Amino acid sequence: MEYSIKTIGVLTSGGDAPGMNAAIRAVTRAALANGIRVKAIFHGYNGLMAGEIQEFTTQDVSGIIQRGGTILKSARSKEFMTLEGRQKAYETMQREQIDALIVIGGDGSFSGARLFAQEFNVPVVGIPGTIDNDLWGTDTTVGYDTALNTIMDCVDKLRDTGTSHERLFLVEIMGRDAGFLTLNAAIAAGAEAAVIPERTAVETQIEEAIGHGRRKHKNSGIVLVQEHAVPGGAKAVGEMIEKLHPEYDTRVTILGHLQRGGSPSAFDRIVASRFGCAAVQALIDEQRSVMVGLQNGEIVYVPLSKAIKEKKDIKDDKWRALQVLSI
Ligand code: F6P
Numbered sequence: 211m212e213y214s215i216k217t218i219g220v221l222t223s224g225g226d227a228p229g230m231n232a233a234i235r236a237v238t239r240a241a242l243a244n245g246i247r248v249k250a251i252f253h254g255y256n257g258l259m260a261g262e263i264q265e266f267t268t269q270d271v272s273g274i275i276q277r278g279g280t281i282l283k284s285a286r287s288k289e290f291m292t293l294e295g296r297q298k299a300y301e302t303m304q305r306e307q308i309d310a311l312i313v314i315g316g317d318g319s320f321s322g323a324r325l326f327a328q329e330f331n332v333p334v335v336g337i338p339g340t341i342d343n344d345l346w347g348t349d350t351t352v353g354y355d356t357a358l359n360t361i362m363d364c365v366d367k368l369r370d371t372g373t374s375h376e377r378l379f380l381v382e383i384m385g386r387d388a389g390f391l392t393l394n395a396a397i398a399a400g401a402e403a404a405v406i407p408e409r410t411a412v413e414t415q416i417e418e419a420i421g422h423g424r425r426k427h428k429n430s431g432i433v434l435v436q437e438h439a440v441p442g443g444a445k446a447v448g449e450m451i452e453k454l455h456p457e458y459d460t461r462v463t464i465l466g467h468l469q470r471g472g473s474p475s476a477f478d479r480i481v482a483s484r485f486g487c488a489a490v491q492a493l494i495d496e497q498r499s500v501m502v503g504l505q506n507g508e509i510v511y512v513p514l515s516k517a518i519k520e521k522k523d524i525k526d527d528k529w530r531a532l533q534v535l536s537i
Pocket of ligand 1: 470
């Protein structure tokens, strides 16, 4: 069958996430299976503006499903946030005869994509790819599960040394403005507490976690601190605890960018593969400016505008579970 879209461009943008390669592979192979050509765009929107483009065959995406990072490279483009930048990007698309774009990225990447689609009437579909899991309309994002597992492994290791020395570890976790990674990793690793931006004042969270005599039988522990829950992050929380509870010997570990690396989990590979196929299908079905998502195990399409603007809630039962289970 012949579709109005003959060539799809695919790019990765923003912070890389494990599973992005699985998504690139799925987009490429699903498009080719439908007789649609694929042009890979390197370095995110910067490459779209500069014309860093290569046509992909099925062999170009061989042996990448298990690799972390993104073979297309990624960038956070300031220039694409300007109208002049987006004009350049549009000119590249015309020159390269790219009819539609699939953007694999997060919040910032989708804001740019939405503007671009509106201004130049370009069909755009988003695949949520970020370890932060902060996009509304999808239960998960590509990379989130792998990052959770990475954090859990690191915290397990920290617990060994923390218990041996009877220390309290403050572990700083990424997430931009969202606490999903922090809260869920805290549950998975059996942490004593999580400090997240979505909940009450940090002092209260700390008191609930280690004060009130509740933890008298334990003098070691793990508290996960979301990077932006408090100015100064885990270090500031450590200083706060040392003042309030000098009986604790504290140590701070910032996990940093290792949370973004590594081979994607089976879950992320499967989600990324489904998202890639669904994104191509969306373009074939003439959907515009939507993000592919997963809700209750099913593929859904969510307007990009909503995915960016609406706030995804932290599940209250998870928050309560952490409080109960950490006693
Ligand atoms: O959005 C992914 C993320 O890793 C956030 O969790 C973090 O705040 C940010 O990117 C770090 O960005 P950069 O890699 O530019 O330092």
